[in-house]
Amino acid sequence: MNPIQEINTNIPSEFNIRIIDRLFNVTGWGFATENATRKDLNNSDFGLSLLTYSDQFQANQDNILNNFGEVVFDIIRNHTTYGFKKIRRLYWNWYHPGSITNYHQDSNNQNDYSILYNLHTNDGGTEFNINNEKLFCTSNESNAFVFSSVLNHRGIAPKNNLHRFSLNIITHV
Numbered sequence: 001m002n003p004i005q006e007i008n009t010n011i012p013s014e015f016n017i018r019i020i021d022r023l024f025n026v027t028g029w030g031f032a033t034e035n036a037t038r039k040d041l042n043n044s045d046f047g048l049s050l051l052t053y054s055d056q057f058q059a060n061q062d063n064i065l066n067n068f069g070e071v072v073f074d075i076i077r078n079h080t081t082y083g084f085k086k087i088r089r090l091y092w093n094w095y096h097p098g099s100i101t102n103y104h105q106d107s108n109n110q111n112d113y114s115i116l117y118n119l120h121t122n123d124g125g126t127e128f129n130i131n132n133e134k135l136f137c138t139s140n141e142s143n144a145f146v147f148s149s150v151l152n153h154r155g156i157a158p159k160n161n162l163h164r165f166s167l168n169i170i171t172h173v
Contacts, residue, residue: 003130004137005146009075009117016119016141019068020165023092023119026050028060032093032101047099047155053090066090072117073169076144082113082173089170095124096164099157103129106170107149114151115169117144124158126166139164 032046051059069090106114118139128135129152
């Protein structure tokens with residue numbers, strides 16, 4: 001069985017564009033850390049991140065972004081048999097061509113799953129490291145990838161496009 005399930009949510013482009021406009025204008029973005037720090041001005045960043053909901057940490061609550069995250073979650077839940085119970089985290093990613101990321105796990109809890117939703121088509125994506133084999137999943141608008149949160153992966157920044165936005169949802173079964 002493929003450890004990564006791809007789902008086309010069929011969310012209309014116009015809706016995604018409204019969310020991207022919101023992301024361009026919302027405050028609270030910070031540099032992503034991916035369990036490491038980069039303090040050298042000669043190194044690239046890991047991209048930007050925005051936490052708008054968490055059941056464990058303080059978040060930059062944004063009702064518009066959180067409602068959209070709930071819609072994506074509901075669509076994905078209706079297209080899988082995992083039995084997702086609740087959203088644990090809504091985490092937005094913003095990459096630019098200079099962003100270079102590290103492999104990481106979203107959670108070390110075997111009962112947590114990640115949903116990675118792509119807001120627009122671009123030449124970036126998500127790379128998974130499965131048994132030392134790399135699998136690249138392209139960023140296609142309205143598509144989502146569902147996988148165990150313990151799976152090593154990393155966001156890949158676009159090279160030709162100036163931006164890549166995605167939503168990462170952690171859910172619990």
